[in-house]
Amino acid sequence: MKLSRQYSTGVFLILALSLVGCSGIPVSTDYDTSRQFPQLSTYAWMVPKQKLVEDPTVDNDLMNNRVMRAVDAELFSMGVKKATGDASADFLITYHVSAENRQSINSFHSSFGYYPCWQSCYRFGAHNDTYIRHYKQGTFMVDVIDPASSELIWxxxxxxxxxxxxxxxxxxxxxxxxxxxxxxxxxxRSASGN
Incomplete structure (x- = not known):
């Protein structure tokens, strides 16, 4: 009995850890590999460039304030402080948010009897169902700019x-x-666990 409890507890822990791993948000990064990233302690906001096409879903004051609050809070939790001016900032930060319409298509085959088959097979009550779902995909981009050169560094x-x-x-x-x-x-940073 003790063995089966330990086994079921182990299986539960493995399943829980795999679900936690699946819930992460995939992030891709790009940066200047020739640049040394010293201890960055101060930042200032850089006003994002005006878009050619605006999307009212994401281009509005409510979203702008929401993103800026989130970035400020996250940088504060990392020990990075907002500078009093651009000149005293170690880096500038800005962001871009976009939304686009997408669709997902899923097909399901259901039947009573033997399936799948190659040429001929026994199918009783077989049918295919296709579901098309429309949704909006949001893309968030955070940019770090070198204040001296105005170049994108991360x-x-x-x-x-x-x-x-x-x-x-x-x-x-x-x-x-x-x-x-x-x-x-x-x-x-993520590799070092800091």
Missing amino acids: RGIAGRRLTAKTPLERDAYVNEIVSAILAEFPPG
Whole structure:
């Protein structure tokens, strides 16, 4: 009896850990590999460039304030402080958010009897169901700029379905994606566990 409890506890822990691993947000980064990233302690906001095409879903004051609050909070938790001016900042930070319409197509085959088969097979009551779902995909991009040269030195990108319906859900959604992106900054931070 003790062995089966230990076994079931072990199986539960493995399943729980695999679910936690699946819930992460995939983030891709790009950065200047020739640059040394010293201890960065101060930052200032850089006003994002005006887009040619605006999307009112993500291009609005509510979203702008939400993203800036999330970035400020995340940098503060990393020990990075907001500088009093651009001249005293170790780096500038800005972001870009976009949303695009996408669709997912899923086909399911259901039948009573033997399936699959190659040429001929016994199928009783077989039918295919295809489901098309339309959704909006949000892409978040956080850029780190060198204040002296105005060059991009680091970029983090993550994308997710836009599912939040209420302001609180939108806050949580943005906080989670910004946290995932900035967990990769500066380069090597996530590998070192800091």
